[in-house]
Amino acid sequence: MTLNEKIQSVCELYLDYLSGVCTEEERIVFERHLPGCEACQAETAELQPVWERISADMEQIEPPEDLKQQVMKAAFAAEDTTKAQPGAETNRRSVKLRWLRKAPAAAVIAMFLFGSAWNFWLYRERINMSTTAETQYVDPSQIKIAIPLQSQSLDDSKASGIAYILDKGKSKQFVVYVYGATPTTGDQAYQVWLIKDGIRSSAGTFRVASEGAGVGMLTLPMESDTPNFDRIGITLEPDDKGDQPRGKKMFGSV
Amino acid sequence: MHHLSDYELMLLVKQKEQEALSILYDRYVSLIYSFACKATRDEQAVRDIVQSVYVRLWTTGSGFNPDKGKFTSWLITITRNLTMDWLRQQRRHSNGLIPYLPEEMERIPDQAATPEVHVERESLKEQIRNAYRFLSKQQIELLEDFYWRGYSLRELAEHYSEPLGTVKNRLHQSLKILRRHLVVEGEG
Numbered sequence: 472m473t474l475n476e477k478i479q480s481v482c483e484l485y486l487d488y489l490s491g492v493c494t495e496e497e498r499i500v501f502e503r504h505l506p507g508c509e510a511c512q513a514e515t516a517e518l519q520p521v522w523e524r525i526s527a528d529m530e531q532i533e534p535p536e537d538l539k540q541q542v543m544k545a546a547f548a549a550e551d552t553t554k555a556q557p558g559a560e561t562n563r564r565s566v567k568l569r570w571l572r573k574a575p576a577a578a579v580i581a582m583f584l585f586g587s588a589w590n591f592w593l594y595r596e597r598i599n600m601s602t603t604a605e606t607q608y609v610d611p612s613q614i615k616i617a618i619p620l621q622s623q624s625l626d627d628s629k630a631s632g633i634a635y636i637l638d639k640g641k642s643k644q645f646v647v648y649v650y651g652a653t654p655t656t657g658d659q660a661y662q663v664w665l666i667k668d669g670i671r672s673s674a675g676t677f678r679v680a681s682e683g684a685g686v687g688m689l690t691l692p693m694e695s696d697t698p699n700f701d702r703i704g705i706t707l708e709p710d711d712k713g714d715q716p717r718g719k720k721m722f723g724s725v
Numbered sequence: 726m727h728h729l730s731d732y733e734l735m736l737l738v739k740q741k742e743q744e745a746l747s748i749l750y751d752r753y754v755s756l757i758y759s760f761a762c763k764a765t766r767d768e769q770a771v772r773d774i775v776q777s778v779y780v781r782l783w784t785t786g787s788g789f790n791p792d793k794g795k796f797t798s799w800l801i802t803i804t805r806n807l808t809m810d811w812l813r814q815q816r817r818h819s820n821g822l823i824p825y826l827p828e829e830m831e832r833i834p835d836q837a838a839t840p841e842v843h844v845e846r847e848s849l850k851e852q853i854r855n856a857y858r859f860l861s862k863q864q865i866e867l868l869e870d871f872y873w874r875g876y877s878l879r880e881l882a883e884h885y886s887e888p889l890g891t892v893k894n895r896l897h898q899s900l901k902i903l904r905r906h907l908v909v910e911g912e913g
Contacts, residue, residue, distance in 0.1 A: 518900045560835075
């Protein structure tokens with residue numbers, strides 16, 4: 472893969488967006504990009520309706536009679552399962568790091584979650600365990616607050632990011648996601664700082680893999696309903712052990 | 726409740742009105758079932774996919790936004806995602822080699838949908854098939870592999886031994902050709 476292929480511009484996410492193979496975070500990045508990009512708007516207006524029409528090329532087949540009972544029973548039971556398990560374990564407080572890779576990894580996770588493993592998913596939800604997969608599939612209605620992050624580095628002028636708060640009912644998560652960022656090497660890590668009344672505290676670190684599209688992500692559970700910070704900054708640090716910024720500022724909230 | 730729009734029914738689903746989900750089942754099950762049949766050719770998988778779609782409507786309730794498009798488009802997107810997940814899982818278990826048997830499932834014509842719905846769907850099918858006539862064999866193959874079989878463009882580039890950019894460009898061109906030969910709603 473050439474360097475050019477690695478660093479895709481947001482516009483190049485278009486086909487992935489249209490066909491739904493992008494990750495939820497890429498979708499958010501693209502939808503944020505869309506209002507400001509006439510070319511992508513024109514493409515969307517032109518090709519979205521075509522994409523939606525392809526499915527019409529199929530034989531209409533009548534489902535078996537007994538299927539309805541099975542499906543309705545499963546749906547209503549799924550609801551009961553989630554209701555019947557109030558107050559499961561609380562989230563672990565540790566900061567979790569994870570990396571998003573491009574579609575193949577996401578696809579593997581996707582089928583794990585939604586393929587034939589729906590019950591497994593419910594189970595995960597119920598015991599409130601954080602998994603890598605959990606953050607890949609975000610129900611847009613769960614996003615409570617989204618904070619755009621701008622690249623502060625000339626080398627990474629195409630990079631962008633977003634921080635958002637996910638309300639998952641019993642739990643809330645704070646997610647920081649960057650796209651098109653310079654990959655980390657060796658011990659290097661991106662560190663997320665939350666600034667409140669001029670005081671800076673570390674929220675955690677993440678790395679960016681050298682393959683893929685420069686995607687990095689930090690997810691952590693939240694206890695309060697509202698974020699306890701005024702601004703967000705992300706620096707590129709020599710390692711993930713610092714408690715004060717030493718490296719260059721790479722992203723900041725707008 | 727039968728006179729309610731899809732969106733109104735979805736609002737009721739959000740309030741856990743079981744009858745609303747039942748009506749949405751009757752309205753759209755053949756659409757979902759037919760889609761999954763075409764893509765998987767596996768009856769058990771189709772049943773599971775239909776179930777997953779309705780479980781999802783019931784448990785997440787709020788995802789449909791009428792400002793962003795038609796209910797059927799949204800429903801097809803969900804169905805397609807679940808179907809592609811299943812196909813990719815199959816491929817992972819069989820190291821990428823799955824036989825594709827086009828006529829394996831018995832085809833029973835859909836008679837449950839109202840005649841109007843049936844006619845409308847048949848007409849949409851005719852239109853897309855007519856537009857397909859303007860595509861090359863290679864373009865049709867790409868659309869089938871990408872849209873119906875859930876291969877990523879990267880996988881297809883590898884499979885066809887072509888650069889990713891070439892495959893992306895071909896998909897883009899194919900969609901543009903279809904666009905030229907389809908009457909899009911509101912223009913007709």
